[in-house]
Amino acid sequence: MxxxxxxxxxxxxxxxFAMSASAVDxxxxxxxxxxxxxxxxxxxxxxFWSKTLPAVGTCQVVEVEGGKGLELSGFSELKTxxxxxxxxxxxxxxxxxxxxxxxxxxxxxxxxxxxxPEHFMKNNNHSGxxxxxxxxxxxESDWYGVWGGTDGAQGIGGSGIYASLDDEGLMLTVKSFTExxxxxxxxxxxxxxxxxxxxxxxxxLTFFDNGVDKIxxxxxxxxxxxxxxxxxxxxxxxxxNTAEDAYFGKAVLKDAYGTELATFENTRISxxxxxxxxxxxxxxxxxxxxxxxxxxxxVESVKSDLPAPETKDPTATQKPAEDxxxxxxxxxTTDAGTNAVTGTDTTAGDKTDAEGGNTGLIIGxxxxxxxxxxxxxxxxxxxxx
Numbered sequence: 001m002x003x004x005x006x007x008x009x010x011x012x013x014x015x016x017f018a019m020s021a022s023a024v025d026x027x028x029x030x031x032x033x034x035x036x037x038x039x040x041x042x043x044x045x046x047x048f049w050s051k052t053l054p055a056v057g058t059c060q061v062v063e064v065e066g067g068k069g070l071e072l073s074g075f076s077e078l079k080t081x082x083x084x085x086x087x088x089x090x091x092x093x094x095x096x097x098x099x100x101x102x103x104x105x106x107x108x109x110x111x112x113x114x115x116x117p118e119h120f121m122k123n124n125n126h127s128g129x130x131x132x133x134x135x136x137x138x139x140e141s142d143w144y145g146v147w148g149g150t151d152g153a154q155g156i157g158g159s160g161i162y163a164s165l166d167d168e169g170l171m172l173t174v175k176s177f178t179e180x181x182x183x184x185x186x187x188x189x190x191x192x193x194x195x196x197x198x199x200x201x202x203x204x205l206t207f208f209d210n211g212v213d214k215i216x217x218x219x220x221x222x223x224x225x226x227x228x229x230x231x232x233x234x235x236x237x238x239x240x241n242t243a244e245d246a247y248f249g250k251a252v253l254k255d256a257y258g259t260e261l262a263t264f265e266n267t268r269i270s271x272x273x274x275x276x277x278x279x280x281x282x283x284x285x286x287x288x289x290x291x292x293x294x295x296x297x298x299v300e301s302v303k304s305d306l307p308a309p310e311t312k313d314p315t316a317t318q319k320p321a322e323d324x325x326x327x328x329x330x331x332x333t334t335d336a337g338t339n340a341v342t343g344t345d346t347t348a349g350d351k352t353d354a355e356g357g358n359t360g361l362i363i364g365x366x367x368x369x370x371x372x373x374x375x376x377x378x379x380x381x382x383x384x385x
Contacts, residue, residue: 088209114157162175
């Protein structure tokens with residue numbers, strides 16, 4: 001009877017952990033089992049992501065060192081079919097051979113905290129030939145420089161935050177509201193890469209969004225930057241806003257050591273939800289090992305498995321987006337390739353299909369439970385003797 005009670009208690013404990021783990025959902029995308037040339041919607045991404053190629057462009061599986069990845073180039077867009085509400089983790093391995101194409105009318109971006117482009121329309125009449133109604137999709141230019149805007153730079157997309165691989169660092173661009181042009185501008189900040197990270201070699205980039213007011217950006221499992229968001233619920237009357245989207249009035253960007261790099265007012269960072277997307281406009285990126293983890297506890301479930309943050313003193317500061325670009329060192333090597341979401345080495349070994357992100361946790365619990373049962377059984381048997 002004692003053994004039965006012990007087993008019942010242990011079983012209840014395991015079920016409680018399993019129910020807790022099930023609150024976190026994981027979508028995982030790897031491409032080694034796909035064929036080279038397959039478009040994104042022919043892969044497992046087709047169930048939760050939507051592809052658009054408005055002009056000459058690619059969004060397809062390609063060969064990369066050690067396996068396969070997904071390349072986006074030319075004019076292309078890949079976005080989630082729905083928005084995410086609440087906290088989430090968005091991680092991927094990424095590289096580019098086209099880092100200089102990250103500003104003005106050409107470039108690429110990995111977007112978070114965006115609203116669906118279909119929700120608002122702007123009129124682009126910069127040519128003076130009458131109105132040209134358009135949605136600012138993730139491959140689309142915001143035309144801010146062409147319009148002669150003076151409060152920011154020209155970029156791609158219409159809302160959110162996007163990351164681009166510049167040759168000198170990771171460019172983090174905040175989409176903002178402006179009174180001029182089409183009421184959308186881009187405000188970029190370039191933060192130098194950590195030691196050993198290069199734009200033309202795969203590294204892991206992960207966004208931890210608590211779903212409320214903070215977004216942490218990690219590179220190769222280490223803190224890289226943080227966005228602190230405030231004044232939610234802002235609506236801009238000039239928008240033809242069909243979905244009642246709202247934005248944060250203010251955002252503060254800090255580096256990994258808490259140093260404030262930039263403050264943004266009147267942002268177009270969504271305060272209600274987050275559409276994730278990739279966009280290219282003349283640029284090119286290759287991505288792999290994509291994971292989207294959602295649900296209560298998603299952020300902590302991943303962060304708790306990461307190594308402790310490095311504590312060395314900061315030695316680099318942000319660089320303005322207009323800095324003269326210099327070629328990356330040739331023959332550079334990196335220890336990048338450790339996926340911040342899974343904690344596994346993505347540069348070697350077999351890759352598996354998509355599966356729940358809590359498998360390792362559950363296995364660990366089961367192993368611990370078995371050990372407890374074994375000890376208990378031995379104790380009971382000794383007492384009987």
